[in-house]
Amino acid sequence: MPDTALDQGHADAATSDSSATRLKSFIERIERLEEEKAATAADIKEVYAEAKGTGFEVKVMRQVVRLRKMESQARREQEELLDLYMRALGMTV
Numbered sequence: 001m002p003d004t005a006l007d008q009g010h011a012d013a014a015t016s017d018s019s020a021t022r023l024k025s026f027i028e029r030i031e032r033l034e035e036e037k038a039a040t041a042a043d044i045k046e047v048y049a050e051a052k053g054t055g056f057e058v059k060v061m062r063q064v065v066r067l068r069k070m071e072s073q074a075r076r077e078q079e080e081l082l083d084l085y086m087r088a089l090g091m092t093v
Contacts, residue, residue, distance in 0.1 A: 048058045
């Protein structure tokens, strides 16, 4: 049986007035959220630029933000692996 992008049930749902209205509502919500996401990304970029202007290292700050999102156990495991790899490469301090 051929695999089609829209089977008859989906085609019927997409063409009814109420379904078209719902679809439009979903699309508009997604578009608004995408706009908010872009605005938030611009705000974050500004904060990093401000921090850089006061002498902070942005790359390190981004790494700290990423690490703070992690669970402590996952962060410990990553740090242990990094230490192991660095020692294997003779990069210990």
